[in-house]
Amino acid sequence: MEDVARAAGVSRMTVSRALRSDGSVSDKTRARILKIVKKMNYVPDQSAGSLSTKRSGFVATLVPSLNNLHFAESIQALNESLEIIGLQIILGHTDYSTSREERLIESMLKRRPEVIVLPFDGHTERTVQLLKQVNVPVIEHWEIPPTPIDYTVGFSNKAAALEMTTALIERGYKRIAFVSEAEDAWTRGAARRAGFIEAMEQAGLSAHRMIRYGKPPMSIEDGYQIGSAFKHHFGDADCIFCVSDAPAFGLLSAFKEQGLAVPDDIAIVGFGNFELSRFASPSLSTVEVDPRGIGRATGELIKNLLGRSSDDPPIPRHTAIDFKLTWRESTKNP
Amino acid sequence: MEDVARAAGVSRMTVSRALRSDGSVSDKTRARILKIVKKMNYVPDQSAGSLSTKRSGFVATLVPSLNNLHFAESIQALNESLEIIGLQIILGHTDYSTSREERLIESMLKRRPEVIVLPFDGHTERTVQLLKQVNVPVIEHWEIPPTPIDYTVGFSNKAAALEMTTALIERGYKRIAFVSEAEDAWTRGAARRAGFIEAMEQAGLSAHRMIRYGKPPMSIEDGYQIGSAFKHHFGDADCIFCVSDAPAFGLLSAFKEQGLAVPDDIAIVGFGNFELSRFASPSLSTVEVDPRGIGRATGELIKNLLGRSSDDPPIPRHTAIDFKLTWRESTKNP
DNA sequence: TTGTAAGCGTTATCAC
DNA sequence: GTGATAACGCTTACAA
Numbered sequence: 001m002e003d004v005a006r007a008a009g010v011s012r013m014t015v016s017r018a019l020r021s022d023g024s025v026s027d028k029t030r031a032r033i034l035k036i037v038k039k040m041n042y043v044p045d046q047s048a049g050s051l052s053t054k055r056s057g058f059v060a061t062l063v064p065s066l067n068n069l070h071f072a073e074s075i076q077a078l079n080e081s082l083e084i085i086g087l088q089i090i091l092g093h094t095d096y097s098t099s100r101e102e103r104l105i106e107s108m109l110k111r112r113p114e115v116i117v118l119p120f121d122g123h124t125e126r127t128v129q130l131l132k133q134v135n136v137p138v139i140e141h142w143e144i145p146p147t148p149i150d151y152t153v154g155f156s157n158k159a160a161a162l163e164m165t166t167a168l169i170e171r172g173y174k175r176i177a178f179v180s181e182a183e184d185a186w187t188r189g190a191a192r193r194a195g196f197i198e199a200m201e202q203a204g205l206s207a208h209r210m211i212r213y214g215k216p217p218m219s220i221e222d223g224y225q226i227g228s229a230f231k232h233h234f235g236d237a238d239c240i241f242c243v244s245d246a247p248a249f250g251l252l253s254a255f256k257e258q259g260l261a262v263p264d265d266i267a268i269v270g271f272g273n274f275e276l277s278r279f280a281s282p283s284l285s286t287v288e289v290d291p292r293g294i295g296r297a298t299g300e301l302i303k304n305l306l307g308r309s310s311d312d313p314p315i316p317r318h319t320a321i322d323f324k325l326t327w328r329e330s331t332k333n334p
Numbered sequence: 335m336e337d338v339a340r341a342a343g344v345s346r347m348t349v350s351r352a353l354r355s356d357g358s359v360s361d362k363t364r365a366r367i368l369k370i371v372k373k374m375n376y377v378p379d380q381s382a383g384s385l386s387t388k389r390s391g392f393v394a395t396l397v398p399s400l401n402n403l404h405f406a407e408s409i410q411a412l413n414e415s416l417e418i419i420g421l422q423i424i425l426g427h428t429d430y431s432t433s434r435e436e437r438l439i440e441s442m443l444k445r446r447p448e449v450i451v452l453p454f455d456g457h458t459e460r461t462v463q464l465l466k467q468v469n470v471p472v473i474e475h476w477e478i479p480p481t482p483i484d485y486t487v488g489f490s491n492k493a494a495a496l497e498m499t500t501a502l503i504e505r506g507y508k509r510i511a512f513v514s515e516a517e518d519a520w521t522r523g524a525a526r527r528a529g530f531i532e533a534m535e536q537a538g539l540s541a542h543r544m545i546r547y548g549k550p551p552m553s554i555e556d557g558y559q560i561g562s563a564f565k566h567h568f569g570d571a572d573c574i575f576c577v578s579d580a581p582a583f584g585l586l587s588a589f590k591e592q593g594l595a596v597p598d599d600i601a602i603v604g605f606g607n608f609e610l611s612r613f614a615s616p617s618l619s620t621v622e623v624d625p626r627g628i629g630r631a632t633g634e635l636i637k638n639l640l641g642r643s644s645d646d647p648p649i650p651r652h653t654a655i656d657f658k659l660t661w662r663e664s665t666k667n668p
Numbered sequence: 669t670t671g672t673a674a675g676c677g678t679t680a681t682c683a684c
Numbered sequence: 685g686t687g688a689t690a691a692c693g694c695t696t697a698c699a700a
Contacts, residue, residue: 001693011671016695026669041467046444047381047390048693051676056381066410072400076427083426088445091425092417093410110380111422133375220613253613276610279554279587335677345687350679358685382677385692 004042008033019044059302060113061089062104064096064121068217070272074295081299094121096186096216102127109134115302120145121187137305141294143188144318153298153319157188160287160323161195164269165241167325169203171332173239173267176200177209179226180243186216189243192271196241209234218243223250238266245270245277248284267331282329289323297321338376342367353378393636394447395423396438398430398455402551404606408629415633428453430520430550436461443468449636454479455521471639475628477522478652487632487653491522494621494657495529498603499575501659503537505666507573507601510534511543513560514577520550523577526605530575543568552577557584572600579604579611582618601665616663623657631655
């Protein structure tokens with residue numbers, strides 16, 4: 001910067017001002033300076049800038065895993081709205097582990113993020129404590145936690161599963177099985193399961209057909225394994241509700257091998273609505289969620305949080321993102 | 335930090351040393367300091383540290399899109415090896431656009447990354463210029479560019495497609511069609527197409543059955559659309575080679591609707607080997623690549639680049655990542 | 669419109 | 685083993 005200033009015959013301060021549209025610099029000087037900047041290929045050092053302005057330009061963002069198109073899409077949408085306002089995501093994946101989440105947050109805090117975005121799959125006590133005292137907006141996304149730390153963007157996984165289960169019961173299914181992970185640290189999976197159980201009980205039906213297998217995220221392979229042994233365990237089930245679309249694909253594949261007809265012998269529904277769900281055969285009934293919507297809404301929220309003057313209207317704590325039930329060939333529909 | 339120092343009755347310098355395992359601090363003082371740090375929940379500011387040490391701890395990482403499990407997995411693997419050595423990824427997606435890539439690089443340069451990792455889908459002149467003069471290791475991944483900037487990790491997409499095509503020809507297919515995007519900015523897709531064409535020509539076969547559709551990344555839907563009109567355009571084809579697995583799934587779906595048998599009426603192969611490829615029906619023959627391997631190898635390379643003393647053995651410019659042909663039910667195999 | 673001085677929170681360096 | 689001092693590259697606050 002010194003060099004640029006010298007070359008332009010001005011002080012560093014003027015260069016600094018020219019570089020941000022901030023200051024009042026005469027158009028002539030600014031033009032001259034910018035030309036020199038281009039020529040010298042000067043790139044300002046944002047760490048140094050942050051140190052002065054106390055604004056890092058970072059948004060610490062955690063997702064359970066990138067290895068899931070939904071989270072990846074959501075991040076991509078978030079990123080798109082953030083880069084417009086000059087914010088950079090620093091990304092981490094929790095691998096569905098609360099202790100990993102805690103470690104990541106500790107390390108990201110060193111970067112002085114202006115906002116922290118993270119999923120709710122349970123938090124350690126220390127995580128909550130860190131988050132509360134750090135004095136930065138915290139956004140939990142993809143689920144509505146029982147006791148939110150600050151802001152939330154997402155939908156109730158329990159309500160969604162409840163709605164789907166109720167709709168299945170209305171369609172005449174009574175002996176519904178639920179497929180989810182064996183390890184329960186994954187709270188959103190547990191929420192879906194709870195929704196299923198509640199709906200069954202409300203209808204006076206038994207929710208004992210529980211298949212717990214593997215750890216999150218469930219894969220197609222997991223579903224295939226479950227499908228291969230399914231009739232052995234719950235031969236009387238008339239429908240299977242999967243905690244995500246992935247194992248549902250595996251079940252479809254396994255049942256096809258066994259000559260079981262879907263939905264005539266048994267119905268299958270998933271959760272998530274991956275692109276493939278429309279093209280599977282039979283195509284998959286599922287709970288449709290809106291990953292890009294979550295990312296976008298999170299971006300909007302951040303924009304509001306950081307761009308506000310003190311007497312703007314208050315910002316709502318929760319942004320609801322819609323889900324909806326999508327019916328396809330894997331269930332018998334009215 | 336000042337506060338911690340005062341509470342511990344030492345100077346800031348001693349706190350700084352205690353915090354990194356760097357200096358020579360007596361075990362007693364260090365223990366005392368660390369206890370106070372914990373209690374006061376002090377988190378050092380890495381921007382300030384970077385300013386002093388000239389080490390940002392950042393790795394600028396670009397991928398074409400996160401909306402593709404392969405890139406997401408690769409990033410996740412890279413991230414896992416980087417966090418061990420205390421490096422943070424700053425992530426961007428180019429959306430297969432070289433001008434977007436240029437903008438992203440310019441903005442990331444402000445963070446003073448210690449390494450730059452990016453895909454090769456062509457670069458603008460200015461990108462190359464920026465990258466060359468920035469004096470930071472540059473790693474191009476996922477493809478071997480004709481003129482690498484610095485280091486490369488990946489495989490030749492052209493060679494892979496050539497090998498697959500040759501193998502198809504050996505299996506007796508002669509009227510092979512190739513499905514890829516209409517927009518050709520995407521160099522790796524073009525490389526695959528070039529491999530296909532070269533193999534066909536080597537065998538004295540015609541490579542005129544070219545379907546160009548949509549823009550990268552090709553989706554299942556794209557494949558479905560192509561499949562719906564396929565017989566109309568190339569009714570005599572005996573095999574379709576898709577630039578990625580995604581459109582291949584769409585083709586399978588469309589052909590099933592039309593009552594076309596795969597592979598008896600027509601064979602289909604993909605590129606990528608997504609998890610689903612094993613479970614599709616028929617399961618999909620494809621070129622198997624190793625996204626996590628690319629991520630891991632990139633991580634290793636970075637570790638070597640940053641951790642070297644001047645007289646270590648030189649680091650190879652290129653790290654080859656294997657691909658292999660995987661044969662399943664969607665082709666007639668010997 | 670421009671410049672000067674001080675300081676952001678850390679660490680390198682050298683002295684004790 | 686510990687401390688004082690001067691950077692690091694920028695911006696804020698004020699002065700001209």
